[in-house]
Amino acid sequence: MPKLLLTKRNIDSKKHIPPVEKGQVDYFDTEVKGLMLRVGKESKTFYVQVDVLDLTTGKYKSVREKIGRYGEWTPEEARATAPQLIRRLRDGKPKEDPPPTLKAIYERYLVDKRLSKGTVTLYKGYIPRLFESWLDLPLNLLEKALTPEVVIDRFQHIRENNGPGAANNSFKCLQAIINYAEILYPQFITRNPTKVLSRTDMWAKIEGRDDCLEPKQFKIFSDALLKCTPAHRDCYTFALYHGIRPAEAYSLKWEDVDLENDFATFRHETERSKRTYTVPLSRQSKAILSRRKAAATEGQVHVFPKQGPRNKHEHLILRADHLKGKTGLSLTPHGLRRSFITTGERLRLRREDINWLTGHTDNTVTGKHYAKLTPDDLRPVLQAICNEIERLMLEGVGAKVITLPTAAQNQ
Known part of the structure; x- marks a missing residue:
């Protein structure tokens, strides 16, 4: 040799x-x-x-x-x-594998942890979008690259552009991922750089949300939706007409829609805090679903499909910053749910009926053991709320109320 x-x-x-x-x-x-x-x-x-x-x-x-x-x-x-x-x-020591990247840990975290579908959606909505430039960093360089100044600057940038809730939630997700990396690879990372937010008391203090459309804002909201894609416009309006949670609206599948009998079912993987429930369709919401059905492509699973190649889900997502940017109103997608409930209460409708329509669990003795309402029983209540919402969106405050017949009444 x-x-x-x-x-x-x-x-x-x-x-x-x-x-x-x-x-x-x-x-x-x-x-x-x-x-x-x-x-x-x-x-x-x-x-x-x-x-x-x-x-x-x-x-x-x-x-x-x-x-x-x-x-x-x-x-x-x-x-x-x-x-x-x-x-x-x-x-005689084995060869050391190179340190994995933050992206690899993120992907492993989603696989290893028993996360609900909604939580997975939350992670996928925040991590790739808000921390894209950090994902290729190997674990052994995280502490060096993510200095306190870098972390705080990114947190403030997200808070200013996406809101304090997005800043808190996105960094909580990132912190959990890096905590998992510390457990799996202590030889590469010994300190979580995101914990600087706790040491500096940077977490945004968020009060309970109470955003809700005032009567004079319904028409502003409706007119502003013309700036959205047809799918987004229909999804926002459908969510308002039913007072449902944003995820219940945008994740709705055609297999859970019965246009022949005018019903829709909103499903949840876990029944711990939210229940799967079926509601009647109003004249307005059926028109939306019929329009979406006519626009649907062959084999389309979701009623409101994704818009654009950057969306990693098969359905679109309703985001607070998107809604605020289009309408100019201080309104979140969840605020549409409050708007529906408040409209029903202004009409002096029974709160129990409104709760049933919006999927709230009735834990009273009567609600759990005696009340056996069906979706058809709540159809007139839903139609009354939708008629009022439609009136406010088309004519604004002060317009004359015209009660339109429901499908059930025409039969």
Whole structure:
């Protein structure tokens, strides 16, 4: 086996390393024992090779490990790296895998943790969109790259552009992911950079939301929806006409819609805090669904499909910043739910009926054991609320109320 001082000049010299037509030739460095350059027909690669004792046979055997290709590694870098690799091989320690990236931990977190569909949607809505430039960072560089200044600056940027709720929620998600990385890879990360937000008391203090459309704002809201895509416009309006949670609106599937009998079912994976429930359709909401059905493509699963290639879900998403930007109102998608409930109360309708229509669980003795209302029983109540919402959106405050017949009344 030839020996050669592995320098760039010698490696590039055809005199010292002639071209190889067949097979491979190993050149051992004269300065660092165990460092070698394997030369093939089209490549030159640095390795380390040492003889170690095989405890099972009592004999020595050669063990080799790749450093990297010449060109990607300089001789000086290979010579500096070789001693630690040689020591590890002699000690019989396994090869250390490179540290995973933050993106890899994020993807593993979603797989390993038992998260609800809604929580997974939350993570997927925040992490790739708001932390895209951080995802390719390997874990061993997180603490160095995500300095307190960098973390605080990103938090403030999200708070200013997406709202304090988005800032809190997105960094809580990121913090949970990095906490998981600390457990799995303590050799690469020992401190969660996002905890600076707690030490500096940066978390936004959020009061309970009470945003709701005032009577004079319904027409402003309706007119502003013309700036949205037809799918977004229909989804926002459908959510308002039923007072449902935003996720119940945009995740609605065609298999849960019965246009023939005028019903829709809103499903939940877990029944702990939210129940799956079926509601009647009003004249207005049926018109929306019929319009969506006519626009649906073959095999389309969701009533309100995703808009644009950047959306990673199969359905669109209703976001507070999007709604505020289009309408100019301080209104969240959940505020549409409050607007429906408040409209029903202004009409002096029974709160129990409104709660039933909006999927609120009635934990009273009467609600749990005696009340056996059906969706058809609540159809007149829903229609009354929708008529009032329609009136306010079309005519505004002060217009005359015209009660339109429901489908059930026409039969």
